[in-house]
Amino acid sequence: MRVLGTGIGWRPEIADAVERMRGIDWVEVVAENVCPGHLPESLLRLRERGVTVIPHGVSLGLGGADRPDEGRLTALAERAEALGAPLVTEHIAFVRAGGALTASPRLEAGHLLPVPRTRDALDVLCENVRIAQDALPVPLALENIAALFSWPDEELTEGQFLSELVERTGVRLLIDVANLHTNHVNRGEDPAEALAALPLEALAYVHVAGGFERDGVWHDSHAHPVPRPVLDILTGLAARVAPPGVLLERDENFPDPAELVRELTAIRGAVAAGRSHAARGTAARGTAVAGAAGAGGVGVVARPVAGVRERVAVAQTAVLSSLVAGTPVPEGFDRVRMGVQARALAAKRAGVVAKVAPELPLILGAGYREAFLAYARQRPMRGGYRQDALDFAGHLLKLGRPAEPGARRELRDWWLDRAGPAPRKRGLVSRVLRRRG
Structure with missing residues (x-):
């Protein structure tokens, strides 16, 4: 495995600070947020200094029932090549459901959702991973995700699921220790037992992040300090x-x-404490356990997936529909946790739409969030966050809102400027910002 060192997630909001930080060996960038032909100057300067840049995808949905989208794979490959990355990473999750496999409307989660730890889901995931590996110019690593709910009737532990995935595909793992903490609080999964069962010989690197607990549920926010348990x-x-x-x-x-x-200093200290512990002789036991877990899938033969994709699709569509379209929660799921997840998805939609279309909160003022959440309860996302912003604005205009004529005119102009094949007016965004600033 390539040694990367200590890194930080590159975001435009902290780009200048990251460039000034000492001891940053590498950065990770959300793949969907950069364009290969127009890389941010900050990333280019970091690369010139020898800082490794790794693209981290969030939209492939390799755990979904469908085969990976060729366009998304091509885009991820282009970003890996443009950044000179030694590998690319994605998630063990599904992000959309419905469509041709279920003859139902396509649904978008707008977030990473857990796949069931079943043989069917594993077979589909393995085939999707192989398709992705064939399309990418560098190795692929997959991340374990945080979950607010559990699937009923699971057949494998996470360690078994990931060990067999690694053995059948050769994929590497990105272990998020914050997600292990999240799953400890939300699903009662012991982090030490999880680590003991994971195939750590496949480890590519580690994520560390913060979150918060509310009413006994841990939210992996990436917006709070890293807590001591992580x-x-x-x-x-x-x-x-x-x-x-x-x-x-x-x-x-x-x-x-x-x-x-x-926080980076605390992370280095936590790693140093673990390596010191290993040097005192306790690592031998851990390596033996992890090695045994990794060898557990020897001789596993991939099953044909004919018919399996349809079964996985039906199950995932029922779950996602209950979360974003208000259909009944499937039998066996915790209704309270599913409600928490549904509200979290709607809140994330509201937050991301406010980022990709910052004029909307300015035009709507304090009523933006309430109006968006009311809209989200009625209408699932159908084509990504930018389309979601357009749909939301169009929905409000059909209702004759906002009530104030000037704000309604601004919203109409904003919608028309983006709904057509070309912008109607130049400088609309800056005018809205000036009037509302």
Whole structure:
């Protein structure tokens, strides 16, 4: 495995701070947020200094029932080549459902959702991973995700599921220790047991992030400080294997750069404590356990997936429909947790739409969030966040809103400027910002 060192998630909001930080060996960038032909100057300067840049995809949905989209794979491959990346990463998750396999409307989650740890889901995932590997110019690593709910009637533990995935595909793993903590709080899965069962010989690197707990549910926000339990899990992982790389993720609510540096220092300290523990002789036991887990799938033969994709599609569509379209929660699922997940998806939609279309909160003022959540309860996302913003604006205009004529005229102009094949007016965004600033 290539040694990466200590890294941080590159985001435009902290680009200048990242460039000034000492001891940053590599950065990770959300693949969908960069264009190969127009890379941000900050990333280009980091590359010139020898800082490794790794694209991290969020939209492939390799755990979904459909075969990976060729266009998304091509886009990810282009970003890997443009950035000179040694590998690319994605998630073990599904992000959309419905469509041809179920003869039902296409549904978008707008977020990463857990796949069931079943033989059917594993077979589909393995085939999708092989398709992705054939299309990508560099190795692929997959991340374990955080989950707010569990699937009923699962057949495998996470360790078994990931071990067999690694053995059948040769894919590498991106282990997010914050997600292990999330699943401990939300699903009762012991982090130490999870680490002991994971095939750590396939480890590509590690994510560390913060979150918050509310009403007994842990939310993996990437907008809060890294808590002590997450650092302790990182220490436990480092006691079993030397992480090739460790990266701090922060997606919003960015603190002062000095605070980010303190978090990176704490992460280095947690890794050092684990390696010190390993040096005292306890790593041998951990390696043996992890090795045994990794060998558990020897002789596993891939089953044909004819018919399997349809079964997975029906199950995932029923779950996603209950979360974003208000259909009944499938039998066996925790209704309270599914409600929490549904609200979290709607809140994320509202937040991301506000980012991709910042004029909308300016035009609508304090009523933006309430209006968007009311819209989201009625209408699932159908084509990504930018389309979601257009659909939301069109929905309001059909209702004759906003009530104030000037704001309604601004919203109409905004919608028309983006709904047509070409912008109607130049400078609309800047005028809205000036009037509402």
